[in-house]
């Protein structure tokens with residue numbers, strides 16, 4: 006869900022629904038409401054900083070007014086402290102800014118700049134504001150969970166030149182930070198080459214505190230003229246005061262009690278042509294430039310979590326979530342920055358002819374990417390990553406903000422949602438229809454209409470009469486229910502939840518310190534303030550089984566509207582001068598707000614009754630860096646249009662490299678009715694979303710997979726079965742994400758970081774480390790797709806083993822019933838081939854291993870499994886196997902991938918015992934050597950088997966491929982345990 010328009014008063018709902026039902030007989034022209042959202046020019050601090058940048062660029066003698074006072078520099082225990090002085094234009098007064106540069110053990114550097122006067126609270130707020138006086142310094146408290154160990158080895162360079170301070174750090178002291186004193190700037194080098202530059206263009210701008218000087222009202226007669234003159238002068242000096250003290254947009258006025266307080270910095274990546282990251286935007290993976298010109302954007306990328314429904318394609322406009330982590334990539338190197346700031350942020354991206362030494366960059370690195378980061382408030386707090394690989398970046402960023410949570414196994418299967426399944430009988434009927442059509446699914450979802458008048462934690466007594474019975478029917482096939490719970494609490498009589506929220510004083514406050522009241526789905530509402538620990542404790546209580554009656558252990562939660570969406574608020578969200586727990590203005594915390602809410606829900610459902618410890622599942626719409634620790638996300642309210650299907654791929658790939666890989670888009674498109682072809686293609690693409698859910702708006706026609714009929718239903722069912730068949734591969738990819746920060750679906754540059762031609766490719770993806778390469782069809786009427794192969798390994802069609810080989814583009818047939826999916830040679834892919842109704846019913850099913858030989862006849866792969874439900878895996882209760890096919894000896898082996906020395910706990914013993922009978926039922930060798938022709942036997946050896954059973958001969962079949970398809974061999978039922986070591990000798 007959710008929005009389409011302001012919710013009308015409840016009694017009008019019926020009329021309204023009838024009206025919209027009639028309307029949707031015609032295709033409505035839907036488009037984002039641009040006028041609801043600010044452009045940079047309408048956002049005072051963004052405009053001021055762009056003006057500042059323009060002034061700097063236009064001034065040949067521009068010199069940044071920031072200098073390091075060399076007498077203040079102190080270096081101790083991996084941390085450098087100094088005072089940066091900002092010289093004001095009057096040339097008399099100066100502003101003191103404490104600088105800290107921390108060199109972390111991981112090789113990452115962190116730069117923070119604060120403002121002494123605000124830090125000490127030595128300022129006065131306007132309008133009797135009760136807000137805190139400091140620059141917001143708690144973004145890290147919500148975001149950072151590790152990786153902060155300071156490097157012992159970091160050291161000041163002994164032969165620092167006059168005017169510079171140099172620090173060596175990182176593994177083998179390969180990294181160097183060169184701090185220039187006047188003007189202040191930092192260059193970050195790796196192996197003597199500059200990779201990242203701060204303040205090279207002199208755009209550092211920390212708007213210091215000042216008191217408002219009330220100007221006498223201008224005289225009427227020549228006032229206008231004078232004012233214009235004045236403005237011109239100010240603009241030239243980069244000091245446009247018109248937006249310092251208050252700002253009005255769309256009828257809402259922001260009182261700005263602390264005046265201007267933006268923080269901005271230019272960051273240059275010399276020799277880097279591509280930058281990726283900073284989700285969430287409906288744009289390409291390789292970010293476009295933002296200051297106009299051919300095909301470029303003219304607005305900066307904006308990060309200000311907002312309910313932007315019916316959002317537009319190919320746009321730097323803000324969306325629901327924000328991750329201010331950017332990676333720059335070129336052949337041989339990936340570097341990046343993480344801009345830790347929770348306020349509204351804008352990022353300009355410009356590409357320029359490189360100033361870097363051409364010799365050190367090889368022939369291609371002739372472009373610099375220049376970025377300009379602008380936040381409304383808070384500290385300057387930036388982490389710098391020097392790579393050199395994309396894997397280093399995702400790992401180090403993950404160390405700081407946390408790796409993605411290990412989901413329950415049902416959570417990576419198929420989810421069926423719509424706004425709304427209207428009664429408990431409707432839910433049960435949909436459940437039966439899936440079974441009747443033999444279509445697998447794991448989870449059915451309820452949007453807001455299940456509640457009694459939008460009061461969360463209640464059921465509509467007329468439509469959801471027996472939620473218990475409904476939940477139990479789902480549980481019979483191990484299926485789950487997800488219900489929506491939003492952060493706005495209906496402000497009404499006779500609702501204990503709002504009474505408690507008010508009485509315990511746990512709601513967000515307005516600028517006057519009273520509980521803030523706004524408008525959302527339920528009408529008048531208040532918002533739980535999850536920055537308050539007491540609010541989290543209270544929230545947890547609401548989910549207990551005896552409190553949220555009618556929910557069962559198979560009920561999980563969807564958090565929507567947590568940007569937060571406020572229908573009558575500025576830009577559909579909260580006023581920035583609202584106050585949160587701790588006295589922080591909403592302005593300071595806006596982008597982390599949604600995360601504190603879904604994290605509270607995660608805590609709440611992790612233990613709904615004492616001792617019941619299972620992995621929670623929470624879906625969130627709003628997110629920030631760190632959200633991956635407690636939620637999955639989806640890309641919000643998209644449209645049933647081909648362009649939205651297409652855009653979902655780069656968006657999800659971008660989530661993956663930005664540390665929040667458990668991502669999906671509404672399959673079928675939320676608004677509007679997809680054609681049967683579009684719906685089918687969307688399922689064929691959706692099976693590659695880490696989070697895979699079909700969803701639809703209340704005004705759309707039903708579109709469950711069994712609805713479209715022949716041949717579509719059958720084709721969609723095949724796609725769903727393919728997802729279920731590959732669940733072992735997906736689960737293994739999640740494990741890798743959980744332990745290393747690697748994306749679950751991966752773009753070409755991440756897998757082939759040396760392949761320049763593939764850097765910008767964002768319409769095909771690799772699944773984990775499996776070598777599975779998918780190219781979803783996103784064009785109407787397509788009968789083939791062009792797949793780009795970066796390397797010269799053989800790639801085989803997943804279904805018929807057709808061979809594609811040679812780096813470059815290959816045309817792969819893709820009629821409607823065909824899903825373009827290739828297997829890269831060199832990989833072993835685990836599958837479970839038996840069709841079931843849900844993933845829970847596959848728990849003890851046997852495995853198939855597909856061994857795809859590389860050009861040298863070898864292959865390797867992994868499988869991770871655990872109970873899929875509890876936290877026992879944390880204490881070692883899991884199976885992790887490594888498979889390898891030795892191309893010289895023609896032997897396939899299964900060895901333990903669990904780290905040597907890991908403890909054999911009782912829980913592990915119990916788990917292994919439960920899996921004792923689970924075996925490998927098929928081994929398929931794709932690209933089998935011709936010399937195997939005529940062979941009919943292979944030899945199996947299993948460790949721990951009885952002497953007599955240790956070595957046995959089993960039948961093998963060899964199949965010659967026809968035309969372009971490969972030879973393959975198969976061994977059926979070698980009877981080897983999935984949890985044990987074994988060998989199969991094909992020689």
Ligand SMILES: *[C@@H]1O[C@H](CO)[C@@H](O)[C@H](O)[C@H]1NC(C)=O
Pocket residue numbers: 146147148541600601602604605608631
């Ligand atoms: C998540 O909840 C835990 C427990 O209440 C808390 O310690 C942590 O700070 C929260 N994190 C976020 C991001 O809200």
